[in-house]
Amino acid sequence: MKHNKLLNDPIYGLIDMPRGLIFKLIEHRYFQRLRRIKQLGLTDYVYPGALHTRFHHALGAMHLMKMAVGVLRQKGIHINPAEEEGVKIGILLHDIGHGPFSHALEHKILPFHHEELSMMIMQQLNDEFDGQLSLAIEIFKGDYEKTFLHELISSQLDMDRMDYLKRDSFFTGVHEGVIGHERIISMLNVSNNHLVVEEKGIYSIEKFLVARRLMYWQVYLHKTVLNAEQMLIKTVQRAQELLTAEPDKFPCSGLLGSFLQNPTPNAYADKYEMIENFAQLDDYDVVSNLKIWQKSDDQILSFLASSIMSRRLFKIEMSNEKFDDDRKLEIGTKLRKKFGEKCDIEYLIISGSEHNTAYSTSKQEIKMLLKSGETKPLSEISDDVIKEQIITKYYLCYPKDLE
Secondary structure (H helix, E strand, O other): OOOOEEEEEOOOEEEEEOOOHHHHHHHOHHHHHHHHOEOOOOHHHOOOOOOOEHHHHHHHHHHHHHHHHHHHHHOOOOOOHHHHHHHHHHHHOOOOOOOOOHHHHOOOOOOOOHHHHHHHHHHHHHHHOOOOOHHHHHHHHOOOOOHHHHHHHOOOOOHHHHHHHHHHHHHHOOHHHOOOHHHHHHOEEEEOOEEEEEHHHHHHHHHHHHHHHHHHHHHHOOHHHHHHHHHHHHHHHHHHHHHHHOOOOOOOOHHHHHHHHOOOHHHOOOHHHHHHHHOOOOHHHHHHHHHHHOOOOOHHHHHHHHHHHOOOOOEEEEEOOOOOHHHHHHHHHHHHHHHOOOOOHHHOOEEEEEEEOOOOOOOOOOEEEOOOOOEEEHHHHOOOOOOOOOEEEEEEEEOOOOO
């Protein structure tokens, strides 16, 4: 009997990859593409170590799922082998629909959220593997009778969040994101078909939510990361505009050009063709085109692409209030002096807002299992940490050296 394959993970040590269907999925070209999709987009422009990939994250989340299933079984929760395989496949493939640079270019290449694309790809894999992913898809969608299995994949305390906090904290070096995953998983249980946390784990959960809040503002929504990713979005949008106007004259190599020129699903003969093409796109396609665009005849595209490749990032201003139009007009006047009166300054002045809440009381809350056997939402028993607070910050980005 052959043993499972072992993988040496920098976070958890040796983790195993089960043979059979799961290993075949890991070896599949769709999943292997995740090796070429950075987990944190352009975050390495601020934290140089943040070069880990969606491939790392997916395997780590599956490892945590294995731990969670083991804990629940020890507590008498029945999970049969097919359900275990299904929930592992669900978490393994939950991010397979991410495109180049993860969240940065979401909706910019195809008009879908990455979870929609993940579902399309899972369904295509299910066809390829003769229906063996049917249970995994049912669990992933939340249609399976054991609701707690879906909550292990997608909830306010799922294996996805637990791994990315632990992993992103490690690779960025931001220790505020460190969480006690083993303690949290050991406190999991099931009550009334829902995932719950035993009462004695409340402080670990509070620490988890505080870590998530700090990681968002210190890493995921760091102003320099936000700036770089907004510049990348504007670069792709400019390329798309030029490609649409003059497809024969504008250089755009590989499949990226095809998607930018035909951004709607209707442009493809069938869904299979669309997914096959999308599953070949990765960060390298974008970077290779950025290199080409640096020498573009279009002044704006050349400036944006060169700025990203050389990390000459825009100046960014952050505020708790919206920026007024007078401030944008003032910057626009200076931009026209630098780039000419006819320049398209909408590509050079970037404004918008970002918001975050560490915990939502309006969504399905984390449920705590009290010693009495009663379950209560976390917000009802947490003394002072847990409350829904949406924090919104406004940003304004523009080229430096405008004087």
